[in-house]
Amino acid sequence: MPTVMIDGIETHYELRGEGPPLLMFAPGGFDARIEKWSDLGVYKRIKLLDHLPQHYTCILFDRRENGRSGGRVEKVTWDHFVIQAAGLLDHLGYEKAHLIGGCMGCCPVTTFAVRHPERVLSMILYFPVGGAAYRINGHQRFARHLAFVEENGLQAVVDLVNSHDRNFSSDPRGGPWGDPIRRSDDFASTYAAMDVQRYMLTVTAMVRGMIDRDTAPGAEPEELMTLDIPTLIVPGSDGAHATSAARYLQECLSGSDYWDVPPEGQTEDTAPARLLDFLKAQA
Incomplete structure (x- = not known):
């Protein structure tokens, strides 16, 4: 391809x-x-x-x-x-x-x-x-991912997404970078080594910017x-x-x-x- x-x-x-x-x-x-x-x-x-x-x-x-x-x-x-x-x-x-x-x-x-x-x-x-439900559900999905990261760390995210083939919608804990983690060991290693607090701030800014309205x-x-x-x-x-x-x-x-x-x-x-x-x- x-x-x-x-x-x-x-x-x-x-x-x-x-x-x-x-x-x-x-x-x-x-x-x-x-x-x-x-x-x-x-x-x-x-x-x-x-x-x-x-x-x-x-x-x-x-x-x-x-x-x-x-x-x-x-x-x-x-x-x-x-x-x-x-x-x-x-x-x-x-x-x-x-x-x-x-x-x-x-x-x-x-x-x-x-x-x-x-x-x-x-x-x-x-x-x-x-719609309002889309915004609410989208923010909840990111919140579940961030809660998992805060409690378990980024290596746990790597381990989780490599344990199944579910996407961000079906298992929000894995976050929006699940596919690149699965496809590339280098990406997964770099991801796991990131500063957790900086990562969480980045993701928070991302969801606020992308899902920012009830329409x-x-x-x-x-x-x-x-x-x-x-x-x-x-x-x-x-x-x-x-x-x-x-x-x-x-x-x-x-x-x-x-x-x-x-x-x-x-x-x-x-x-x-x-x-x-x-x-x-x-x-």
């Missing part, structure tokens, strides 16, 4: 199909791997990868700290994911691309659009995360309101993907196209066709 070094971090990616570039920010929260487009929730049902590659060059990648991509312990922000995505486009020789984000992948999509509007042909925001995280609303990029918003309706978060993005993104269909109406028969109709209209 191809990889490229971006900002000093290895990025694993795949290309599927032919046509205009479609950069795909994977769903899955802090488990954003290529496979999530095929085996997670609504995405498993609507089978986008059976349809989109017939018309577009789908650029798939494991987000940093996830899957086969590398990571680095730092105060990770949405901008760090933008750096990775923009670097991947540069590596592949694409000046512009359509962007699609699923779940938490919507946050770096909107941030990318704010930082590089000249490079974005259109945006699709599918099941954007957000859709990512770019600031005032920034979104300056954009003039064709956008399709597809709402979710659960504790992680509040419909109110999708409506918030509609409010902030003037002229956006809101597909007002509940999740149960989003099927393989309806969703890929709706997305393709939107993308083709931007040609």
